[in-house]
Amino acid sequence: MDLSNTIALILGGGRGTRLFPLTKIRAKPAVPLAAKYRLIDIPISNCINSGLNRVYVLTQFLSVSLHRHLRQTYSFDHFNGGFVELLAAQQTVDEGTDWYQGTADAVRKNLRYIEQPWVEHVLILSGDQLYRMDFEDMMRSHIEADAAATIAGIPVSRKDASSLGIMQIDESGRVNGFVEKPQTEEEIESVRMDPEWIDARGIDSKGRDCLASMGLYIFKKDVMVDLLTQTNHSDFGKEVFPQAIKSHKVQVHLFDGYWEDIGTIRAFYEANLALASENAPFDIRNRDAPIFSRPRFLPPTIVSEGDIQGSLIADGCKIGKNVTIKNSVIGLRTVIGDNVTIENSVVMGADYIEHEENLTEGQIPVGIGKDSVISGAILDKNCRVGKGVKITNAAGTETQGEDEPYQIRDGISIVIKNGQIADGFEY
Structure with a gap:
């Protein structure tokens, strides 16, 4: 036709x-x-x-x-x-x-x-x-x-x-x-x-x-x-x-x-x-009808040590030691520190690869800091999540916040684009 x-x-x-x-x-x-x-x-x-x-x-x-x-x-x-x-x-x-x-x-x-x-x-x-x-x-x-x-x-x-x-x-x-x-x-x-x-x-x-x-x-x-x-x-x-x-x-x-x-x-x-599931209802690997997007020239993802199950991992990521990722989507250029657990979450990644020498004193790097737990959440692009952070919405709050870097919509925790979460934050 x-x-x-x-x-x-x-x-x-x-x-x-x-x-x-x-x-x-x-x-x-x-x-x-x-x-x-x-x-x-x-x-x-x-x-x-x-x-x-x-x-x-x-x-x-x-x-x-x-x-x-x-x-x-x-x-x-x-x-x-x-x-x-x-x-x-x-x-x-x-x-x-x-x-x-x-x-x-x-x-x-x-x-x-x-x-x-x-x-x-x-x-x-x-x-x-x-x-x-x-x-x-x-x-x-x-x-x-x-x-x-x-x-x-x-x-x-x-x-x-x-x-x-x-x-x-x-x-x-x-x-x-x-x-x-x-x-x-x-x-x-x-x-x-x-x-x-x-x-x-x-x-x-x-x-x-x-x-x-x-x-x-x-x-x-x-x-x-x-x-x-x-x-x-x-x-x-x-x-x-x-x-x-x-x-x-x-x-x-x-x-x-x-x-x-x-x-x-x-x-x-x-x-x-x-x-990200094993039997996904929509096949993103269909070679006869592929999904087109912007070509990027990124390095392969580096995984130091971890347990990754039922997840999508994009290019350019750096994943630390003793990391657990289950039923999640990890976007381009995501940096994940040691001892981090990510479950049932969508992490959109970053628009750029950040170099440590460009950080100001005390600034939280782009990515997810060590010893953090992310569960049932969406992290938009370029988020700076500190060390020892726990984002789980354990209280089951449905809606919260309008302008804060951390918000809840439909019961789902969201860190907005360019949002910064301090060390030790728990919700």
């Missing part, structure tokens, strides 16, 4: 408040993932692996690090016309000075980049989901159904339906109903599906009788332009998509692989740890 007439738009999201404080100084798609990647690498890699190399990323909040990552990572030769470019909110003569008011408004204000003669279809993607999909298959569903729009749908159980947008599909696969986060039995019944219908289309329903929107869309360009210019809708999922169902033929594309919306601290934490 040829995707040369298709352009991809990746929606970078808003302020990312549910991922705070990881989004305190960076855009949501720039949040590190799985020791060496960033969230934005997932949708872009899916595009590249599908043969789609014309990609715009729409964002407006704290986009400097995201822009730097895109610039340093994705470069195509001059002969294939490929690009990955960031479209941040900007002042223009036509649209004025307002920031994006939502996902649909962001696309509306960038229609000049979409209304090009060669573009026939527009692929709308989210910048904060973990999945692997061949968009050629989705485009095939779109073309064969002669649909105005196609949406990716995944079977879910009733207990999961209340946190997702649930669709009702007719026998031909056309979407004719949609309820956002149904909370009552009556709402769920209004959009439930017969599991046998799902089974008949080559996907094992396993009794699941709801089809959830994955937030991935293909639109015919002209249809999308009309939907955006004839209304003031600000959100794709809650407004544009339901409107399209009423006025156009919208087809479903069934998907049943791993898919996780990494929109909260808890989801981010659990998805990372799942990637």
Whole structure:
């Protein structure tokens, strides 16, 4: 399936408040993932692996690090016309000075980049989901159904339906109903599906009788332009998509692989740890559809002595003596002192390798000091954790702090980027 007439738009999201404080100084798609990647690498890699190399990323909040990552990572030769470019909110003569008011408004204000003669279809993607999909298959569903729009749908159980947008599909696969986060039995019944219908289309329903929107869309360009210019809708999922169902033929594309919306601290934490498990639900080693990211020229990781189980260890790390690491993710350039225990934690590493001669007197080095215990925590980049520190949230506190270097969100301890934790700190 040829995707040369298709352009991809990746929606970078808003302020990312549910991922705070990881989004305190960076855009949501720039949040590190799985020791060496960033969230934005997932949708872009899916595009590249599908043969789609014309990609715009729409964002407006704290986009400097995201822009730097895109610039340093994705470069195509001059002969294939490929690009990955960031479209941040900007002042223009036509649209004025307002920031994006939502996902649909962001696309509306960038229609000049979409209304090009060669573009026939527009692929709308989210910048904060973990999945692997061949968009050629989705485009095939779109073309064969002669649909105005196609949406990716995944079977879910009733207990999961209340946190997702649930669709009702007719026998031909056309979407004719949609309820956002149904909370009552009556709402769920209004959009439930017969599991046998799902089974008949080559996907094992396993009794699941709801089809959830994955937030991935293909639109015919002209249809999308009309939907955006004839209304003031600000959100794709809650407004544009339901409107399209009423006025156009919208087809479903069934998907049943791993898919996780990494929109909260808890989801981010659990998805990372799942990637470190022996039978990870998402294969980061898939050679046929790899995850692309910025190439780095780092030394191999050095492990002096320790017990490492069920963990991801990135390049450039220095791990001391008698270190225990279990069910954890250890990011690039992480320095771990002697007698340290790290369990069920995500350590994002550092942006640079620090030399001891550059430290001022009494300054805590970047990394984790000796005799420390880190459990059930997220340590953002460039953290300076002193000696004998214990970060375990033993009291089970759910939420704490706004500006402090140590915070708790969703019951998970977090040391913010560039945060410093003094020797002997315990919480």
